[in-house]
Amino acid sequence: MIVELTVNGEPVTARVNHPGSLLDLLRDDLGLPGSKSACEQGECGSCSVILDGALVCSCLVLAADAHGSAVTTVEGISEPGALHPVQEAMHRAGAVQCGFCTPGIVVAAADLFAVNPHPTATEIKEALAGNICRCTGYGAIVRALEGAEIVADR
Amino acid sequence: MEIVHPRSIEEAIAGLSDGAVPLAGGTDLMVEVNFGHVRPENVVGLRRLEPLREWDGSRIGAGVTWRRIEKEGPTALAEAARTVGSPQIRNAGTIGGNLGTASPAGDGHPFLAAVDASIELTSAGGSRLVAWDEFFVGVKKTARAPDELITAVELPDELPERQAFGKIGIRNAMVIATVCAVVTRSEDGRTTVGLGSVAPTPIRAPRAETMISSAAKPTDADLAEFQRLVSEEVRPITDHRSTEEYRRHGAGVLARRLLERCLR
Ligand SMILES: Cc1cc2nc3c(=O)[nH]c(=O)nc-3n(C[C@H](O)[C@H](O)[C@H](O)COP(=O)(O)OP(=O)(O)OC[C@H]3O[C@@H](n4cnc5c(N)ncnc54)[C@H](O)[C@@H]3O)c2cc1C
Ligand code: FES
Ligand code: FES
Numbered sequence: 192m193i194v195e196l197t198v199n200g201e202p203v204t205a206r207v208n209h210p211g212s213l214l215d216l217l218r219d220d221l222g223l224p225g226s227k228s229a230c231e232q233g234e235c236g237s238c239s240v241i242l243d244g245a246l247v248c249s250c251l252v253l254a255a256d257a258h259g260s261a262v263t264t265v266e267g268i269s270e271p272g273a274l275h276p277v278q279e280a281m282h283r284a285g286a287v288q289c290g291f292c293t294p295g296i297v298v299a300a301a302d303l304f305a306v307n308p309h310p311t312a313t314e315i316k317e318a319l320a321g322n323i324c325r326c327t328g329y330g331a332i333v334r335a336l337e338g339a340e341i342v343a344d345r
Numbered sequence: 346m347e348i349v350h351p352r353s354i355e356e357a358i359a360g361l362s363d364g365a366v367p368l369a370g371g372t373d374l375m376v377e378v379n380f381g382h383v384r385p386e387n388v389v390g391l392r393r394l395e396p397l398r399e400w401d402g403s404r405i406g407a408g409v410t411w412r413r414i415e416k417e418g419p420t421a422l423a424e425a426a427r428t429v430g431s432p433q434i435r436n437a438g439t440i441g442g443n444l445g446t447a448s449p450a451g452d453g454h455p456f457l458a459a460v461d462a463s464i465e466l467t468s469a470g471g472s473r474l475v476a477w478d479e480f481f482v483g484v485k486k487t488a489r490a491p492d493e494l495i496t497a498v499e500l501p502d503e504l505p506e507r508q509a510f511g512k513i514g515i516r517n518a519m520v521i522a523t524v525c526a527v528v529t530r531s532e533d534g535r536t537t538v539g540l541g542s543v544a545p546t547p548i549r550a551p552r553a554e555t556m557i558s559s560a561a562k563p564t565d566a567d568l569a570e571f572q573r574l575v576s577e578e579v580r581p582i583t584d585h586r587s588t589e590e591y592r593r594h595g596a597g598v599l600a601r602r603l604l605e606r607c608l609r
Pocket of ligand 3: 287288289290291292293323324325326327328
């Protein structure tokens with residue numbers, strides 16, 4: 192079937208013939224490899240996107256079910272050419288090791304900051320409970336994001 | 346594969362009549378799809394079906410997400426919602442999907458058992474209310490017929506004043522319960538205990554309930570007896586997540602602690 196949706200503000204159309212996920216659609220059909228594919232069972236959060244305003248795992252969204260929806264991926268999280276405050280904070284703090292989890296963390300953290308611009312460390316940890324960093328760099332990530340409000344306030 | 350996006354309950358039911366699979370948040374179903382365990386030919390997409398997301402007092406629409414229940418639900422159900430998966434899972438996962446899967450470990454179930462909730466099933470022939478203990482018939486088996494949609498959860502109008510949910514697992518977030526439980530206590534002392542992950546379906550602990558309901562001011566000895574009876578009444582198994590012994594012990598300890606919270 193033909194799936195029409197809005198991705199990062201742009202209307203897109205794709206043909207979906209199999210019960211694949213939105214993650215596959217984004218990566219394989221739409222050329223947006225920022226969302227990572229790892230567990231495909233909702234455990235790791237590396238595929239996190241904003242779907243119709245809600246943070247979800249794109250691996251658990253049936254591609255055909257995204258018909259008519261609006262999706263924001265890590266590629267669209269900031270203005271073109273600029274960094275989102277969350278990205279800037281993580282970049283400055285060096286809160287990235289291999290970087291595999293980073294896109295998912297950025298999307299989940301951006302979702303947190305949208306509703307809570309001054310989160311505590313506990314709130315950050317709770318908001319990132321669905322994101323696994325296999326390099327176990329959690330300390331640096333949480334410290335970076337604790338400072339992210341400073342960047343956002345500037 | 347074909348998907349329909351119904352705009353009304355009637356359209357959704359019509360969509361189900363040719364063997365289509367209902368899809369709500371996808372947090373259970375898509376795991377099965379991704380791992381090749383199911384390959385649905387026809388899907389009825391419920392995620393944006395507004396009538397299924399209506400929440401009217403004691404009637405919670407099947408399409409209400411854990412995220413919303415976490416914020417707006419009755420105390421112990423909200424506490425349960427807060428432990429479901431992660432923010433991503435709670436944003437997508439619904440109470441109706443939890444019931445559709447009917448995992449013995451479903452975190453929504455102990456509350457429904459403890460307050461004697463009913464599940465509303467709707468087909469072309471109309472709606473029927475099924476009591477929770479008739480709805481769950483076995484491990485991942487329910488009384489729902491393939492042409493029926495789970496449309497709502499119906500709670501009693503009056504809920505017990507005191508209620509608490511607890512869950513034992515190997516970590517705080519993202520954990521399938523080793524044991525989960527809800528204890529409620531009313532002003533008159535009537536106590537109920539709903540338990541999950543300790544039997545093929547959610548269960549109650551009737552002997553423990555009767556014993557402690559008659560104790561107006563439970564003593565330490567009463568609490569110990571309550572704990573012992575709960576442990577005796579559960580029917581857990583040993584599997585990859587835990588052992589029968591640990592679950593039996595944990596169920597008693599957890600129920601007692603939740604009761605203590607209700608008594609405070
Ligand atoms: C990483 C992860 C962590 C999780 N953690 C928890 C947890 O802590 N506690 C917990 O209880 N669960 C947990 N789950 C399981 C799942 O999130 C819940 O069971 C959730 O409530 C399922 O809802 P859904 O809307 O996503 O269901 P879906 O996946 O859309 O559907 C589940 C089943 O119900 C059927 N169904 C859905 N809606 C209806 C309806 N209205 N009528 C009839 N049938 C219907 C579907 O056909 C399917 O068989 C977790 C899942 C994942 C992936
Ligand atoms: S790939 Fe989606 S949560 Fe891991
Ligand atoms: S930086 Fe390697 S997975 Fe997080």
